[in-house]
Amino acid sequence: MLTRSIAPSLNVNRAAPGAFGPVEPFFGLTGHAGLIATEFTYRKDEEIYGEDEPAEYVYQVVRGAMRTYKLLSDGRRQIGAFHLPGDVFGLESGTKHRLAAEAIIDSTVRLVKRRRLEHAAGTDVRVAHKLWTITADDLKRAEEHILLLGRKSAMERVANFLLEMDRRLTVAGTMALPMCRRDIGDYLGLTLETVSRALSQLNDEGVLGFSGARQIVLRNHQRLRNMDI
Amino acid sequence: MLTRSIAPSLNVNRAAPGAFGPVEPFFGLTGHAGLIATEFTYRKDEEIYGEDEPAEYVYQVVRGAMRTYKLLSDGRRQIGAFHLPGDVFGLESGTKHRLAAEAIIDSTVRLVKRRRLEHAAGTDVRVAHKLWTITADDLKRAEEHILLLGRKSAMERVANFLLEMDRRLTVAGTMALPMCRRDIGDYLGLTLETVSRALSQLNDEGVLGFSGARQIVLRNHQRLRNMDI
DNA sequence: CGGGTACTTGACTCTGGTCAAGATTTGTGG
DNA sequence: CCACAAATCTTGACCAGAGTCAAGTACCCG
Numbered sequence: 001m002l003t004r005s006i007a008p009s010l011n012v013n014r015a016a017p018g019a020f021g022p023v024e025p026f027f028g029l030t031g032h033a034g035l036i037a038t039e040f041t042y043r044k045d046e047e048i049y050g051e052d053e054p055a056e057y058v059y060q061v062v063r064g065a066m067r068t069y070k071l072l073s074d075g076r077r078q079i080g081a082f083h084l085p086g087d088v089f090g091l092e093s094g095t096k097h098r099l100a101a102e103a104i105i106d107s108t109v110r111l112v113k114r115r116r117l118e119h120a121a122g123t124d125v126r127v128a129h130k131l132w133t134i135t136a137d138d139l140k141r142a143e144e145h146i147l148l149l150g151r152k153s154a155m156e157r158v159a160n161f162l163l164e165m166d167r168r169l170t171v172a173g174t175m176a177l178p179m180c181r182r183d184i185g186d187y188l189g190l191t192l193e194t195v196s197r198a199l200s201q202l203n204d205e206g207v208l209g210f211s212g213a214r215q216i217v218l219r220n221h222q223r224l225r226n227m228d229i
Numbered sequence: 230m231l232t233r234s235i236a237p238s239l240n241v242n243r244a245a246p247g248a249f250g251p252v253e254p255f256f257g258l259t260g261h262a263g264l265i266a267t268e269f270t271y272r273k274d275e276e277i278y279g280e281d282e283p284a285e286y287v288y289q290v291v292r293g294a295m296r297t298y299k300l301l302s303d304g305r306r307q308i309g310a311f312h313l314p315g316d317v318f319g320l321e322s323g324t325k326h327r328l329a330a331e332a333i334i335d336s337t338v339r340l341v342k343r344r345r346l347e348h349a350a351g352t353d354v355r356v357a358h359k360l361w362t363i364t365a366d367d368l369k370r371a372e373e374h375i376l377l378l379g380r381k382s383a384m385e386r387v388a389n390f391l392l393e394m395d396r397r398l399t400v401a402g403t404m405a406l407p408m409c410r411r412d413i414g415d416y417l418g419l420t421l422e423t424v425s426r427a428l429s430q431l432n433d434e435g436v437l438g439f440s441g442a443r444q445i446v447l448r449n450h451q452r453l454r455n456m457d458i
Numbered sequence: 459c460g461g462g463t464a465c466t467t468g469a470c471t472c473t474g475g476t477c478a479a480g481a482t483t484t485g486t487g488g
Numbered sequence: 489c490c491a492c493a494a495a496t497c498t499t500g501a502c503c504a505g506a507g508t509c510a511a512g513t514a515c516c517c518g
Contacts (some may be wrong), residue, residue: 070376072458078379080372093365098372121358127349128357131349135364136322142371143309143327147299150307150418151376154506181465189379192509196466198471213513229301373468383474410497425498441481442497465514478509480496488490 002197009014023062023086025032025110035111048090048101048109055092057111061085064107065178067098067185067194069175069186070072079187084168090133091117105178148191150227158198162208252291252315254339264349266339269271277319277338284321286340288313293336294407297328298415310370311408317363320346333407345372351368378418381458387419387427388456392438395447406443 030037039062042048048059050071058068068084068090080099083089090101092114103112107128121128148157161184177184181192186196199216202208207224209217252273257449258381268291271277277288280299288295295312309328312318319330322345325393349358358407390413406413410421417424431437437454448452 067386070379072376074458076380078376080375093362094369098369121356121361123353124422125354125357128354128361129350132357132361132364135361135368137370139364140323140327142368142375145298146309146371146374146378147301149375151301151305180463186379189286192464193466193508194506197506200466201415214515226369229303409495420475421497422476422499426474429498459518461518463514463516465512467512468510469508470510471506471508473505473507476502478500478507480497480499481489482495484493484495486491486493488492 008047011020011066023110026058026060026088030112034114037110037112039110039113041106041108042103044103044105046103048103048215049097051097051100053097054095055097057090057162058088058114058117059090059101059109060088060113062108064109064156066101067104067179067183067187068101070099075212077186078189079183080145081138082183082187088118091131091134093135093136094132104183107131154194155198155201155227156186156229157190158184158195158202159224162202162216162218163189163221163224163228166221170218173217174211175218176212177216181213204215251339252289252339255289255341259341262343267339268335268339270335271332273332273334277332277334280326280329282326282329283324284319284343285327286319287317287320287346288330289317289339289345290395291337291339293338295330295332295336295338296333296412296416297330298407299328306387306415307418308412309374310367311412311415311416317407320360320363320367322360322364333412373374379433383417383419383423384430384456385458387413387424388421388453389433390417391445391447392453392457393427393449399447401439402446404445404447406445408443412445 017162025037026035037060042064049055050059062087066087066089067079068081068083069079071077081089081212082104083101090097092098108161117131119182121131129211146224148160152160165177169175178216179187181195182192183194186191199208202224203210207218207220209219211217244252252333254266266289271293277284277295278284290312292314295316295318296308297310297318298306298308300410302304310318311333312330319326321327346356346360357440365400377389381389398404398406408416409425413419414421414424428437428439431453432439434452436447436449438448440446
């Protein structure tokens with residue numbers, strides 16, 4: 001049922017529930033705020049929006065995976081977050097997106113107009129409170145990531161990443177990473193080679209096992225937690 | 230008029246306006262939400278609150294400077310932000326402080342009970358909107374800091390820091406840094422020696438001048454902006 | 459099954475960290 | 489106001505962890 005056109009395509013039907021089951025539309029905001037959510041499908045590596053573009057919509061991942069990132073003028077990239085089914089992204093209190101967003105793999109998102117959400121927040125304090133907590137949760141994550149980038153070693157960063165991804169996308173004991181080594185490096189402030197070496201070392205030590213480069217089984221969570229600090 | 234007791238001391242009088250002029254109390258929130266703000270004075274290096282402590286109050290710097298930080302178990306420290314007069318800090322949507330806070334120098338803060346602010350937000354959408362924008366501004370800063378920590382060189386980080394501090398605390402062409410080299414390093418994800426070497430190099434190149442290690446005059450903003458990327 | 463992308467691994471480099479003095483600044487008590 | 493102590497800052501020499509460059513290998517996907 002996945003649309004494969006280059007341009008983002010409108011999905012009239014509800015997206016099929018993925019590994020995560022059906023995704024509650026915007027935490028029920030669309031329900032009690034009377035907002036209409038539309039679905040779109042994006043292909044692998046397709047841009048959802050660019051850095052500093054007007055923030056017209058707020059998005060929620062239904063199926064697939066997104067990366068948000070900033071670029072320096074010479075091409076260095078820092079990924080701010082990976083967004084998986086259920087996650088809201090692109091919510092801004094200002095008028096512009098501060099990071100760009102791209103689909104990591106073919107993905108479906110649900111979206112609502114930012115102006116409508118803001119309007120709902122202006123008349124319903126429950127909506128206003130929800131917007132605040134979504135942003136506050138993002139800030140909490142960002143502060144933890146600042147600690148990781150400022151003070152943790154390469155191995156500590158990779159261990160942290162594996163535990164985060166294990167929590168968010170392990171199904172039946174195995175983790176299917178949607179992103180490549182370069183994405184992981186750009187998220188952790190490392191090169192793709194350093195990420196690869198760290199994963200190989202963990203494999204050699206029996207902490208994890210591979211069944212394909214992006215199919216990982218964690219065999220010793222405690223060892224990883226000790227490495228993460 | 231600065232109280233010098235070890236314990237935080239209640240200031241009955243309005244704090245004298247500093248270099249920044251009088252600080253608008255919580256952006257007018259205290260006015261239209263009917264909240265009462267109290268003032269306290271803290272001595273250099275005194276803790277305002279610890280990491281994971283219950284978030285009972287929200288703070289605003291009136292005079293002085295604060296650092297908020299996270300610690301790893303082995304003592305590595307990451308400073309999340311420096312807070313200067315006018316800045317709000319300690320605002321949480323949850324019940325705990327996610328970073329600890331300390332006074333960098335003798336400082337005065339204004340504070341309101343978090344519960345009262347939350348209650349005001351539950352009845353007044355303007356208050357709710359203000360809390361959201363304060364948190365969203367913090368998130369924007371955090372995302373820029375993530376880019377700095379993940380992808381910028383030592384010199385780029387120091388140049389960025391100098392431009393930020395120049396904007397926030399230069400008076401009459403000179404910048405009086407309240408924080409030591411270790412604080413700067415722990416903010417920028419560097420060691421104090423690396424910070425010192427970068428500043429010395431900028432001094433040698435004529436980009437800045439010292440009149441005391443913490444009294445800095447920027448002589449070439451454009452060169453710094455070019456270094457910052 | 460074949461081609462292209464992604465991943466791994468090795469050899470070497472280099473930026474920033476570590477350790478150790480020494481210099482400067484700041485704070486304090488006489 | 490000065491002298492001294494303590495803290496902070498600078499600088500040097502050396503080191504190590506992560507980056508760079510370059511093959512070679514594995515894994516998809518058509």
